[in-house]
Amino acid sequence: MSEPRRIPLIIVGVGNVGRAFLAQLTQTHDALAHRYGVALYPVALADSRGALCDADGLSPATLHAAADLKAAGRSLTEATGAQLGLTALDLVEWASRAGLERAVVVDTTAADGMEPALHRALALGYSVALANKRPLAGPWEGAQGFFESSRVRFEATVGAGLPVINTLRYLVDTGDEIIRIEGALSGTLGYLCSRLEDGEPFSLAVGMAKSKGYTEPDPRDDLSGMDVARKALILSRLAGWPMGLEQIRVEPLYPTEMVSLSVAEFMAQLPRLDSDFAAYMGALAGVPRYLAEIGPRGGVVALRMVGERLAAQLRGTQNQVSFSTRRYDEHPLTLMGPGAGMEITAAAVLQDCVQLARACD
Numbered sequence: 639m640s641e642p643r644r645i646p647l648i649i650v651g652v653g654n655v656g657r658a659f660l661a662q663l664t665q666t667h668d669a670l671a672h673r674y675g676v677a678l679y680p681v682a683l684a685d686s687r688g689a690l691c692d693a694d695g696l697s698p699a700t701l702h703a704a705a706d707l708k709a710a711g712r713s714l715t716e717a718t719g720a721q722l723g724l725t726a727l728d729l730v731e732w733a734s735r736a737g738l739e740r741a742v743v744v745d746t747t748a749a750d751g752m753e754p755a756l757h758r759a760l761a762l763g764y765s766v767a768l769a770n771k772r773p774l775a776g777p778w779e780g781a782q783g784f785f786e787s788s789r790v791r792f793e794a795t796v797g798a799g800l801p802v803i804n805t806l807r808y809l810v811d812t813g814d815e816i817i818r819i820e821g822a823l824s825g826t827l828g829y830l831c832s833r834l835e836d837g838e839p840f841s842l843a844v845g846m847a848k849s850k851g852y853t854e855p856d857p858r859d860d861l862s863g864m865d866v867a868r869k870a871l872i873l874s875r876l877a878g879w880p881m882g883l884e885q886i887r888v889e890p891l892y893p894t895e896m897v898s899l900s901v902a903e904f905m906a907q908l909p910r911l912d913s914d915f916a917a918y919m920g921a922l923a924g925v926p927r928y929l930a931e932i933g934p935r936g937g938v939v940a941l942r943m944v945g946e947r948l949a950a951q952l953r954g955t956q957n958q959v960s961f962s963t964r965r966y967d968e969h970p971l972t973l974m975g976p977g978a979g980m981e982i983t984a985a986a987v988l989q990d991c992v993q994l995a996r997a998c999d
């Protein structure tokens with residue numbers, strides 16, 4: 639058998655998803671080399687403060703030690719040989735200077751400001767695999783290139799491991815016309831809604847989701863609905879509706895006067911909202927679900943009471959997406975299943991990398 643084609647990876651973000659991705663890379667390395675003749679090998683690994691780089695490939699021991707360090711909540715700056723303060727753009731330029739070709743930039747952060755690095759990577763002929771939604775949800779002028787390039791993939795950004803993006807691509811590429819997209823796109827808010835459905839007060843349900851690590855450290859990052867709005871925007875843009883975030887109406891799960899509180903104050907004041915949620919749910923039939931509803935001219939993400947809709951069947955962190963199209967008109971094409979978790983999210987990123995590597999000349 640000929641030598642596998644080596645594809646360098648620049649991995650930005652070593653959190654839950656980044657670490658699971660590293661583990662899956664090791665686990666699948668030999669099988670992918672055998673099956674497709676490609677060998678994915680990390681040349682750079684970065685967190686928010688430091689980076690490890692080796693143009694010949696970071697050794698398994700180095701990667702293992704780095705993952706252990708991050709799992710212990712420490713910084714890559716503590717790793718042997720780490721360089722401080724390198725940005726994603728610095729890493730892309732470094733890879734170019736080192737003569738690396740066909741590299742894939744893997745963004746498993748949730749950071750703003752990655753666009754320059756990603757655009758530069760594409761200009762160099764590199765590819766991009768994103769778990770990070772933000773570069774796709776910025777102003778259309780900047781994001782358009784990511785949606786139009788065959789060297790950008792982002793399956794993990796919506797529905798975690800569910801093949802939501804691939805399914806929508808398939809519909810669009812085969813000439814179907816998307817009419818409406820609807821779904822429950824947040825594992826965190828799905829969990830919260832399940833507990834509300836079971837009769838738990840809102841404040842206790844949020845407290846439980848936070849203590850289980852389902853919410854961001856500041857639960858308002860989830861309760862604001864902005865994460866769902868970004869997912870809705872990604873779907874709408876991929877569907878052929880190049881709208882901006884301002885065309886998606888977002889209904890947060892807390893009032894604006896709670897925006898400026900500290901996290902501790904916010905958690906302490908949550909019981910104030912319990913009676914409002916109880917009254918809302920008591921007044922309407924069905925079960926609560928935080929839904930995205932998107933059409934060609936805009937969308938809304940909001941709490942709804944649903945009865946007959948498929949979303950009523952969801953439990954816990956499950957996601958659901960339904961595509962109503964010209965071909966799927968009477969019965970929408972629907973995906974449903976686990977919508978959060980580092981293993982399934984990392985697998986979606988890995989699959990993107992495999993597809994990008996196979997497409998390299």
Ligand SMILES: NC(=O)c1ccc[n+]([C@@H]2O[C@H](COP(=O)([O-])OP(=O)(O)OC[C@H]3O[C@@H](n4cnc5c(N)ncnc54)[C@H](OP(=O)(O)O)[C@@H]3O)[C@@H](O)[C@H]2O)c1
Nearest residue numbers: 651652653654655685686746747748749769770978979983
């Ligand atoms: N977890 C899931 O179930 C899931 C599902 C679907 C999609 N996603 C998406 O996947 C991404 C990663 O999620 P996660 O749970 O792994 O997050 P996480 O545990 O918070 O990890 C984020 C990582 O990104 C690093 N980082 C932040 N800003 C950076 C920067 N400017 N440059 C380099 N590295 C930077 C952080 O560094 P430090 O360690 O130094 O802070 C950390 O290592 C997010 O966009 C999330 O929305 C996650």
